[in-house]
Amino acid sequence: MKILLVGTGRVAFHLGHAMVGANHHLIGVVGRNTEHTDRLSKALGTVSFSLKEALPQTDIILIAVSDDAIADVALNIPISDAVLIHTSGASDLDKLLPHPDRAVLWPLMSLSPGEPMDFKHVPIVVDGNTDRARQVVRYLAESLSVQVSELNHQQRELVHAAAAISLNFPLHLLARAQDLLKDQNIDPAILLPSFLAMAQKATAIGASEALTGPARRGDLGTIHHHLDRLTADAELRAAYARLSSMILRAYGHPDHGHTDV
Ligand SMILES: NC(=O)c1ccc[n+]([C@@H]2O[C@H](COP(=O)([O-])OP(=O)(O)OC[C@H]3O[C@@H](n4cnc5c(N)ncnc54)[C@H](OP(=O)(O)O)[C@@H]3O)[C@@H](O)[C@H]2O)c1
Known part of the structure:
Protein backbone atom coordinates (compact mmCIF):
# COMPACT_ATOMS: atom_id res chain seq x y z
CA MET A 1 0.00 0.00 0.00
CA LYS A 2 1.13 3.52 -0.80
CA ILE A 3 1.22 6.01 2.06
CA LEU A 4 1.33 9.81 2.02
CA LEU A 5 2.42 11.39 5.31
CA VAL A 6 0.98 14.81 6.16
CA GLY A 7 2.85 16.71 8.89
CA THR A 8 6.47 17.32 9.78
CA GLY A 9 6.43 17.37 13.58
CA ARG A 10 7.30 14.85 16.24
CA VAL A 11 4.76 12.16 15.39
CA ALA A 12 5.39 12.49 11.64
CA PHE A 13 9.11 12.07 12.32
CA HIS A 14 8.78 8.94 14.49
CA LEU A 15 5.93 7.30 12.56
CA GLY A 16 7.65 8.13 9.28
CA HIS A 17 10.81 6.33 10.38
CA ALA A 18 8.80 3.40 11.77
CA MET A 19 6.90 3.03 8.47
CA VAL A 20 10.09 3.16 6.41
CA GLY A 21 11.62 0.63 8.83
CA ALA A 22 8.63 -1.66 8.23
CA ASN A 23 9.25 -1.39 4.47
CA HIS A 24 6.11 0.58 3.66
CA HIS A 25 5.95 2.50 0.42
CA LEU A 26 6.07 6.10 1.65
CA ILE A 27 5.37 8.12 -1.48
CA GLY A 28 5.87 11.54 0.07
CA VAL A 29 5.74 13.96 2.99
CA VAL A 30 3.22 16.79 2.80
CA GLY A 31 3.67 19.99 4.81
CA ARG A 32 2.99 23.70 4.94
CA ASN A 33 6.58 24.71 5.72
CA THR A 34 9.02 23.89 2.88
CA GLU A 35 12.08 23.71 5.11
CA HIS A 36 10.42 21.28 7.60
CA THR A 37 8.92 19.20 4.78
CA ASP A 38 12.17 18.90 2.83
CA ARG A 39 14.12 17.98 5.97
CA LEU A 40 11.75 15.13 6.87
CA SER A 41 11.25 13.83 3.33
CA LYS A 42 15.03 13.71 2.85
CA ALA A 43 15.51 11.85 6.14
CA LEU A 44 12.84 9.34 5.07
CA GLY A 45 14.21 8.94 1.54
CA THR A 46 11.09 10.26 -0.16
CA VAL A 47 9.83 13.47 -1.79
CA SER A 48 8.09 16.63 -0.56
CA PHE A 49 4.69 18.07 -1.38
CA SER A 50 3.11 21.32 -0.31
CA LEU A 51 -0.35 21.28 1.21
CA LYS A 52 -1.32 23.71 -1.55
CA GLU A 53 -0.42 21.48 -4.53
CA ALA A 54 -2.18 18.49 -6.12
CA LEU A 55 -1.25 15.29 -4.28
CA PRO A 56 -0.46 11.94 -5.91
CA GLN A 57 -2.90 9.05 -5.75
CA THR A 58 -2.36 6.89 -2.69
CA ASP A 59 -3.98 4.20 -0.51
CA ILE A 60 -3.46 5.89 2.87
CA ILE A 61 -3.14 9.54 3.87
CA LEU A 62 -1.73 9.69 7.40
CA ILE A 63 -2.37 13.11 8.93
CA ALA A 64 -0.02 13.87 11.84
CA VAL A 65 -0.70 17.56 12.43
CA SER A 66 -1.79 19.49 15.55
CA ASP A 67 -5.27 18.52 16.81
CA ASP A 68 -6.75 21.90 15.89
CA ALA A 69 -5.46 21.69 12.29
CA ILE A 70 -6.73 18.16 11.45
CA ALA A 71 -10.22 19.21 10.24
CA ASP A 72 -8.92 22.01 8.02
CA VAL A 73 -6.20 19.85 6.51
CA ALA A 74 -8.68 17.01 5.81
CA LEU A 75 -11.18 19.43 4.29
CA ASN A 76 -8.56 20.69 1.83
CA ILE A 77 -7.58 17.22 0.61
CA PRO A 78 -9.70 16.16 -2.41
CA ILE A 79 -11.89 13.10 -1.80
CA SER A 80 -10.44 9.88 -3.26
CA ASP A 81 -10.28 6.15 -2.49
CA ALA A 82 -7.60 6.78 0.13
CA VAL A 83 -8.24 5.94 3.77
CA LEU A 84 -7.58 9.05 5.85
CA ILE A 85 -5.98 8.42 9.23
CA HIS A 86 -5.21 10.90 12.00
CA THR A 87 -2.94 10.26 14.98
CA SER A 88 -4.77 12.14 17.75
CA GLY A 89 -6.03 10.36 20.87
CA ALA A 90 -8.23 13.33 21.72
CA SER A 91 -10.01 13.71 18.36
CA ASP A 92 -12.98 11.84 16.92
CA LEU A 93 -13.19 10.50 13.38
CA ASP A 94 -15.58 13.24 12.25
CA LYS A 95 -12.59 15.57 12.06
CA LEU A 96 -11.74 13.73 8.84
CA LEU A 97 -15.10 14.45 7.16
CA PRO A 98 -16.12 14.45 4.35
CA HIS A 99 -13.77 11.58 3.47
CA PRO A 100 -15.67 8.27 3.35
CA ASP A 101 -13.06 6.00 5.01
CA ARG A 102 -11.74 7.55 8.23
CA ALA A 103 -9.52 6.08 10.91
CA VAL A 104 -7.27 6.86 13.84
CA LEU A 105 -3.84 5.43 14.63
CA TRP A 106 -2.87 6.78 18.04
CA PRO A 107 0.56 5.89 19.44
CA LEU A 108 0.17 5.92 23.22
CA MET A 109 3.64 7.30 23.85
CA SER A 110 5.14 10.69 24.56
CA LEU A 111 7.09 11.40 21.35
CA SER A 112 9.82 14.02 21.50
CA PRO A 113 12.61 15.20 19.22
CA GLY A 114 15.62 12.87 19.13
CA GLU A 115 16.49 9.52 17.67
CA PRO A 116 13.69 7.60 15.88
CA MET A 117 11.83 5.48 18.43
CA ASP A 118 11.54 1.70 18.13
CA PHE A 119 7.77 1.31 17.72
CA LYS A 120 7.67 -2.44 18.30
CA HIS A 121 6.41 -2.13 21.89
CA VAL A 122 4.64 1.21 21.62
CA PRO A 123 0.93 0.64 22.34
CA ILE A 124 -1.11 1.77 19.33
CA VAL A 125 -4.86 2.43 19.57
CA VAL A 126 -6.88 2.19 16.36
CA ASP A 127 -10.46 2.73 15.23
CA GLY A 128 -12.26 3.31 11.93
CA ASN A 129 -15.72 4.28 10.70
CA THR A 130 -16.02 1.49 8.08
CA ASP A 131 -14.83 -2.13 7.83
CA ARG A 132 -12.34 -1.07 5.16
CA ALA A 133 -10.95 1.78 7.28
CA ARG A 134 -10.65 -0.52 10.32
CA GLN A 135 -8.92 -3.23 8.28
CA VAL A 136 -6.43 -0.83 6.70
CA VAL A 137 -5.51 0.96 9.93
CA ARG A 138 -5.14 -2.32 11.81
CA TYR A 139 -2.90 -3.69 9.07
CA LEU A 140 -0.71 -0.58 9.25
CA ALA A 141 -0.59 -0.52 13.07
CA GLU A 142 0.21 -4.24 13.34
CA SER A 143 3.09 -3.83 10.93
CA LEU A 144 4.61 -1.30 13.36
CA SER A 145 3.83 -2.64 16.84
CA VAL A 146 2.93 -5.85 18.63
CA GLN A 147 0.56 -3.96 20.98
CA VAL A 148 -2.44 -2.83 18.94
CA SER A 149 -5.90 -2.37 20.43
CA GLU A 150 -9.19 -1.11 19.03
CA LEU A 151 -11.05 1.46 21.17
CA ASN A 152 -14.02 3.69 20.35
CA HIS A 153 -13.92 7.47 20.79
CA GLN A 154 -15.39 7.45 24.33
N1 LIG B 1 3.88 14.19 20.44
C1 LIG B 1 3.23 13.22 21.05
O1 LIG B 1 3.69 12.75 22.07
C2 LIG B 1 1.96 12.64 20.46
C3 LIG B 1 1.67 11.31 20.76
C4 LIG B 1 0.54 10.72 20.19
C5 LIG B 1 -0.27 11.46 19.35
N2 LIG B 1 0.03 12.77 19.08
C6 LIG B 1 -0.85 13.48 18.13
O2 LIG B 1 -0.17 13.58 16.88
C7 LIG B 1 -0.52 14.81 16.21
C8 LIG B 1 0.73 15.61 15.91
O3 LIG B 1 1.38 15.91 17.12
P1 LIG B 1 2.95 16.29 17.16
O4 LIG B 1 3.39 16.08 18.56
O5 LIG B 1 3.67 15.64 16.06
O6 LIG B 1 2.86 17.85 16.91
P2 LIG B 1 4.06 18.84 16.50
O7 LIG B 1 5.39 18.22 16.69
O8 LIG B 1 3.75 20.13 17.18
O9 LIG B 1 3.84 19.02 14.93
C9 LIG B 1 2.65 19.60 14.47
C10 LIG B 1 2.62 19.52 12.97
O10 LIG B 1 1.35 20.07 12.56
C11 LIG B 1 1.61 21.03 11.53
N3 LIG B 1 0.56 22.04 11.60
C12 LIG B 1 0.17 22.77 12.67
N4 LIG B 1 -0.84 23.60 12.33
C13 LIG B 1 -1.07 23.39 11.00
C14 LIG B 1 -1.99 23.94 10.07
N5 LIG B 1 -2.87 24.89 10.44
N6 LIG B 1 -1.96 23.49 8.80
C15 LIG B 1 -1.08 22.52 8.44
N7 LIG B 1 -0.19 21.96 9.27
C16 LIG B 1 -0.19 22.39 10.54
C17 LIG B 1 2.97 21.59 11.87
O11 LIG B 1 3.49 22.18 10.73
P3 LIG B 1 4.76 23.18 10.77
O12 LIG B 1 5.96 22.29 10.76
O13 LIG B 1 4.62 23.99 9.54
O14 LIG B 1 4.64 23.96 12.05
C18 LIG B 1 3.72 20.32 12.27
O15 LIG B 1 4.12 19.62 11.13
C19 LIG B 1 -1.52 15.51 17.14
O16 LIG B 1 -2.80 15.18 16.73
C20 LIG B 1 -1.22 14.90 18.51
O17 LIG B 1 -2.36 14.90 19.36
C21 LIG B 1 1.14 13.36 19.61
Whole structure:
Protein backbone atom coordinates (compact mmCIF):
# COMPACT_ATOMS: atom_id res chain seq x y z
CA MET A 1 0.00 0.00 0.00
CA LYS A 2 1.13 3.52 -0.80
CA ILE A 3 1.22 6.01 2.06
CA LEU A 4 1.33 9.81 2.02
CA LEU A 5 2.42 11.39 5.31
CA VAL A 6 0.98 14.81 6.16
CA GLY A 7 2.85 16.71 8.89
CA THR A 8 6.47 17.32 9.78
CA GLY A 9 6.43 17.37 13.58
CA ARG A 10 7.30 14.85 16.24
CA VAL A 11 4.76 12.16 15.39
CA ALA A 12 5.39 12.49 11.64
CA PHE A 13 9.11 12.07 12.32
CA HIS A 14 8.78 8.94 14.49
CA LEU A 15 5.93 7.30 12.56
CA GLY A 16 7.65 8.13 9.28
CA HIS A 17 10.81 6.33 10.38
CA ALA A 18 8.80 3.40 11.77
CA MET A 19 6.90 3.03 8.47
CA VAL A 20 10.09 3.16 6.41
CA GLY A 21 11.62 0.63 8.83
CA ALA A 22 8.63 -1.66 8.23
CA ASN A 23 9.25 -1.39 4.47
CA HIS A 24 6.11 0.58 3.66
CA HIS A 25 5.95 2.50 0.42
CA LEU A 26 6.07 6.10 1.65
CA ILE A 27 5.37 8.12 -1.48
CA GLY A 28 5.87 11.54 0.07
CA VAL A 29 5.74 13.96 2.99
CA VAL A 30 3.22 16.79 2.80
CA GLY A 31 3.67 19.99 4.81
CA ARG A 32 2.99 23.70 4.94
CA ASN A 33 6.58 24.71 5.72
CA THR A 34 9.02 23.89 2.88
CA GLU A 35 12.08 23.71 5.11
CA HIS A 36 10.42 21.28 7.60
CA THR A 37 8.92 19.20 4.78
CA ASP A 38 12.17 18.90 2.83
CA ARG A 39 14.12 17.98 5.97
CA LEU A 40 11.75 15.13 6.87
CA SER A 41 11.25 13.83 3.33
CA LYS A 42 15.03 13.71 2.85
CA ALA A 43 15.51 11.85 6.14
CA LEU A 44 12.84 9.34 5.07
CA GLY A 45 14.21 8.94 1.54
CA THR A 46 11.09 10.26 -0.16
CA VAL A 47 9.83 13.47 -1.79
CA SER A 48 8.09 16.63 -0.56
CA PHE A 49 4.69 18.07 -1.38
CA SER A 50 3.11 21.32 -0.31
CA LEU A 51 -0.35 21.28 1.21
CA LYS A 52 -1.32 23.71 -1.55
CA GLU A 53 -0.42 21.48 -4.53
CA ALA A 54 -2.18 18.49 -6.12
CA LEU A 55 -1.25 15.29 -4.28
CA PRO A 56 -0.46 11.94 -5.91
CA GLN A 57 -2.90 9.05 -5.75
CA THR A 58 -2.36 6.89 -2.69
CA ASP A 59 -3.98 4.20 -0.51
CA ILE A 60 -3.46 5.89 2.87
CA ILE A 61 -3.14 9.54 3.87
CA LEU A 62 -1.73 9.69 7.40
CA ILE A 63 -2.37 13.11 8.93
CA ALA A 64 -0.02 13.87 11.84
CA VAL A 65 -0.70 17.56 12.43
CA SER A 66 -1.79 19.49 15.55
CA ASP A 67 -5.27 18.52 16.81
CA ASP A 68 -6.75 21.90 15.89
CA ALA A 69 -5.46 21.69 12.29
CA ILE A 70 -6.73 18.16 11.45
CA ALA A 71 -10.22 19.21 10.24
CA ASP A 72 -8.92 22.01 8.02
CA VAL A 73 -6.20 19.85 6.51
CA ALA A 74 -8.68 17.01 5.81
CA LEU A 75 -11.18 19.43 4.29
CA ASN A 76 -8.56 20.69 1.83
CA ILE A 77 -7.58 17.22 0.61
CA PRO A 78 -9.70 16.16 -2.41
CA ILE A 79 -11.89 13.10 -1.80
CA SER A 80 -10.44 9.88 -3.26
CA ASP A 81 -10.28 6.15 -2.49
CA ALA A 82 -7.60 6.78 0.13
CA VAL A 83 -8.24 5.94 3.77
CA LEU A 84 -7.58 9.05 5.85
CA ILE A 85 -5.98 8.42 9.23
CA HIS A 86 -5.21 10.90 12.00
CA THR A 87 -2.94 10.26 14.98
CA SER A 88 -4.77 12.14 17.75
CA GLY A 89 -6.03 10.36 20.87
CA ALA A 90 -8.23 13.33 21.72
CA SER A 91 -10.01 13.71 18.36
CA ASP A 92 -12.98 11.84 16.92
CA LEU A 93 -13.19 10.50 13.38
CA ASP A 94 -15.58 13.24 12.25
CA LYS A 95 -12.59 15.57 12.06
CA LEU A 96 -11.74 13.73 8.84
CA LEU A 97 -15.10 14.45 7.16
CA PRO A 98 -16.12 14.45 4.35
CA HIS A 99 -13.77 11.58 3.47
CA PRO A 100 -15.67 8.27 3.35
CA ASP A 101 -13.06 6.00 5.01
CA ARG A 102 -11.74 7.55 8.23
CA ALA A 103 -9.52 6.08 10.91
CA VAL A 104 -7.27 6.86 13.84
CA LEU A 105 -3.84 5.43 14.63
CA TRP A 106 -2.87 6.78 18.04
CA PRO A 107 0.56 5.89 19.44
CA LEU A 108 0.17 5.92 23.22
CA MET A 109 3.64 7.30 23.85
CA SER A 110 5.14 10.69 24.56
CA LEU A 111 7.09 11.40 21.35
CA SER A 112 9.82 14.02 21.50
CA PRO A 113 12.61 15.20 19.22
CA GLY A 114 15.62 12.87 19.13
CA GLU A 115 16.49 9.52 17.67
CA PRO A 116 13.69 7.60 15.88
CA MET A 117 11.83 5.48 18.43
CA ASP A 118 11.54 1.70 18.13
CA PHE A 119 7.77 1.31 17.72
CA LYS A 120 7.67 -2.44 18.30
CA HIS A 121 6.41 -2.13 21.89
CA VAL A 122 4.64 1.21 21.62
CA PRO A 123 0.93 0.64 22.34
CA ILE A 124 -1.11 1.77 19.33
CA VAL A 125 -4.86 2.43 19.57
CA VAL A 126 -6.88 2.19 16.36
CA ASP A 127 -10.46 2.73 15.23
CA GLY A 128 -12.26 3.31 11.93
CA ASN A 129 -15.72 4.28 10.70
CA THR A 130 -16.02 1.49 8.08
CA ASP A 131 -14.83 -2.13 7.83
CA ARG A 132 -12.34 -1.07 5.16
CA ALA A 133 -10.95 1.78 7.28
CA ARG A 134 -10.65 -0.52 10.32
CA GLN A 135 -8.92 -3.23 8.28
CA VAL A 136 -6.43 -0.83 6.70
CA VAL A 137 -5.51 0.96 9.93
CA ARG A 138 -5.14 -2.32 11.81
CA TYR A 139 -2.90 -3.69 9.07
CA LEU A 140 -0.71 -0.58 9.25
CA ALA A 141 -0.59 -0.52 13.07
CA GLU A 142 0.21 -4.24 13.34
CA SER A 143 3.09 -3.83 10.93
CA LEU A 144 4.61 -1.30 13.36
CA SER A 145 3.83 -2.64 16.84
CA VAL A 146 2.93 -5.85 18.63
CA GLN A 147 0.56 -3.96 20.98
CA VAL A 148 -2.44 -2.83 18.94
CA SER A 149 -5.90 -2.37 20.43
CA GLU A 150 -9.19 -1.11 19.03
CA LEU A 151 -11.05 1.46 21.17
CA ASN A 152 -14.02 3.69 20.35
CA HIS A 153 -13.92 7.47 20.79
CA GLN A 154 -15.39 7.45 24.33
CA GLN A 155 -12.86 4.84 25.42
CA ARG A 156 -10.04 6.80 23.76
CA GLU A 157 -11.06 9.95 25.64
CA LEU A 158 -10.86 8.05 28.92
CA VAL A 159 -7.44 6.59 28.04
CA HIS A 160 -6.30 10.08 27.01
CA ALA A 161 -7.38 11.51 30.38
CA ALA A 162 -5.72 8.58 32.19
CA ALA A 163 -2.50 9.17 30.24
CA ALA A 164 -2.55 12.88 31.15
CA ILE A 165 -2.90 11.96 34.84
CA SER A 166 -0.24 9.27 34.82
CA LEU A 167 2.33 10.95 32.53
CA ASN A 168 1.92 14.73 32.52
CA PHE A 169 1.23 15.27 36.21
CA PRO A 170 4.24 13.36 37.59
CA LEU A 171 6.52 15.15 35.12
CA HIS A 172 5.15 18.57 36.05
CA LEU A 173 5.50 17.76 39.75
CA LEU A 174 9.09 16.62 39.11
CA ALA A 175 9.86 19.92 37.37
CA ARG A 176 8.30 21.92 40.26
CA ALA A 177 10.17 19.82 42.84
CA GLN A 178 13.43 20.43 40.98
CA ASP A 179 12.72 24.17 40.99
CA LEU A 180 12.49 24.05 44.80
CA LEU A 181 16.00 22.57 44.92
CA LYS A 182 17.42 24.94 42.29
CA ASP A 183 16.19 27.90 44.37
CA GLN A 184 18.38 26.62 47.22
CA ASN A 185 21.37 25.81 44.94
CA ILE A 186 20.90 22.08 45.39
CA ASP A 187 21.54 19.92 42.31
CA PRO A 188 18.06 19.04 40.93
CA ALA A 189 19.47 15.87 39.32
CA ILE A 190 19.57 14.34 42.81
CA LEU A 191 15.87 13.45 42.31
CA LEU A 192 16.33 11.59 39.02
CA PRO A 193 17.57 8.11 40.02
CA SER A 194 14.58 7.57 42.33
CA PHE A 195 12.22 8.95 39.66
CA LEU A 196 13.53 6.41 37.17
CA ALA A 197 13.41 3.59 39.73
CA MET A 198 9.80 4.52 40.54
CA ALA A 199 8.69 3.92 36.94
CA GLN A 200 10.56 0.61 36.83
CA LYS A 201 9.03 -0.53 40.15
CA ALA A 202 5.53 0.48 39.03
CA THR A 203 6.04 -1.69 35.95
CA ALA A 204 7.43 -4.61 37.95
CA ILE A 205 5.09 -4.73 40.98
CA GLY A 206 2.24 -2.30 40.20
CA ALA A 207 1.81 1.38 41.09
CA SER A 208 -0.07 0.86 44.40
CA GLU A 209 2.53 -1.55 45.69
CA ALA A 210 5.45 0.61 44.53
CA LEU A 211 4.26 3.77 46.31
CA THR A 212 6.22 4.77 49.43
CA GLY A 213 6.52 7.95 51.50
CA PRO A 214 4.95 9.67 54.52
CA ALA A 215 1.36 9.64 53.23
CA ARG A 216 1.45 5.92 52.55
CA ARG A 217 2.89 5.29 56.02
CA GLY A 218 0.41 7.67 57.65
CA ASP A 219 3.18 9.93 59.02
CA LEU A 220 1.13 13.07 59.59
CA GLY A 221 3.98 14.77 61.48
CA THR A 222 6.31 14.55 58.49
CA ILE A 223 3.56 15.73 56.15
CA HIS A 224 3.05 18.83 58.29
CA HIS A 225 6.81 19.55 58.30
CA HIS A 226 6.76 19.37 54.50
CA LEU A 227 3.75 21.70 54.32
CA ASP A 228 5.62 24.20 56.53
CA ARG A 229 8.51 24.11 54.00
CA LEU A 230 6.21 24.96 51.12
CA THR A 231 4.68 28.21 52.36
CA ALA A 232 6.46 30.23 49.64
CA ASP A 233 4.54 28.40 46.92
CA ALA A 234 0.85 28.30 47.85
CA GLU A 235 -0.14 26.41 44.70
CA LEU A 236 2.39 23.64 45.20
CA ARG A 237 1.54 23.50 48.92
CA ALA A 238 -2.15 23.01 48.08
CA ALA A 239 -1.29 20.27 45.57
CA TYR A 240 0.94 18.56 48.17
CA ALA A 241 -1.84 18.66 50.76
CA ARG A 242 -4.53 17.40 48.40
CA LEU A 243 -2.43 14.56 47.02
CA SER A 244 -1.29 13.56 50.53
CA SER A 245 -4.91 13.48 51.60
CA MET A 246 -5.81 11.22 48.66
CA ILE A 247 -2.93 8.84 49.47
CA LEU A 248 -3.68 8.77 53.23
CA ARG A 249 -7.27 7.74 52.53
CA ALA A 250 -6.29 5.24 49.80
CA TYR A 251 -4.04 3.42 52.31
CA GLY A 252 -6.59 3.48 55.12
CA HIS A 253 -5.11 6.29 57.28
CA PRO A 254 -7.24 9.01 58.82
CA ASP A 255 -6.04 12.48 57.79
CA HIS A 256 -8.41 14.31 60.18
CA GLY A 257 -8.88 16.93 57.49
CA HIS A 258 -5.49 18.46 58.40
CA THR A 259 -4.01 18.06 54.95
CA ASP A 260 -7.10 18.62 52.83
CA VAL A 261 -6.70 22.37 52.24
N1 LIG B 1 3.88 14.19 20.44
C1 LIG B 1 3.23 13.22 21.05
O1 LIG B 1 3.69 12.75 22.07
C2 LIG B 1 1.96 12.64 20.46
C3 LIG B 1 1.67 11.31 20.76
C4 LIG B 1 0.54 10.72 20.19
C5 LIG B 1 -0.27 11.46 19.35
N2 LIG B 1 0.03 12.77 19.08
C6 LIG B 1 -0.85 13.48 18.13
O2 LIG B 1 -0.17 13.58 16.88
C7 LIG B 1 -0.52 14.81 16.21
C8 LIG B 1 0.73 15.61 15.91
O3 LIG B 1 1.38 15.91 17.12
P1 LIG B 1 2.95 16.29 17.16
O4 LIG B 1 3.39 16.08 18.56
O5 LIG B 1 3.67 15.64 16.06
O6 LIG B 1 2.86 17.85 16.91
P2 LIG B 1 4.06 18.84 16.50
O7 LIG B 1 5.39 18.22 16.69
O8 LIG B 1 3.75 20.13 17.18
O9 LIG B 1 3.84 19.02 14.93
C9 LIG B 1 2.65 19.60 14.47
C10 LIG B 1 2.62 19.52 12.97
O10 LIG B 1 1.35 20.07 12.56
C11 LIG B 1 1.61 21.03 11.53
N3 LIG B 1 0.56 22.04 11.60
C12 LIG B 1 0.17 22.77 12.67
N4 LIG B 1 -0.84 23.60 12.33
C13 LIG B 1 -1.07 23.39 11.00
C14 LIG B 1 -1.99 23.94 10.07
N5 LIG B 1 -2.87 24.89 10.44
N6 LIG B 1 -1.96 23.49 8.80
C15 LIG B 1 -1.08 22.52 8.44
N7 LIG B 1 -0.19 21.96 9.27
C16 LIG B 1 -0.19 22.39 10.54
C17 LIG B 1 2.97 21.59 11.87
O11 LIG B 1 3.49 22.18 10.73
P3 LIG B 1 4.76 23.18 10.77
O12 LIG B 1 5.96 22.29 10.76
O13 LIG B 1 4.62 23.99 9.54
O14 LIG B 1 4.64 23.96 12.05
C18 LIG B 1 3.72 20.32 12.27
O15 LIG B 1 4.12 19.62 11.13
C19 LIG B 1 -1.52 15.51 17.14
O16 LIG B 1 -2.80 15.18 16.73
C20 LIG B 1 -1.22 14.90 18.51
O17 LIG B 1 -2.36 14.90 19.36
C21 LIG B 1 1.14 13.36 19.61
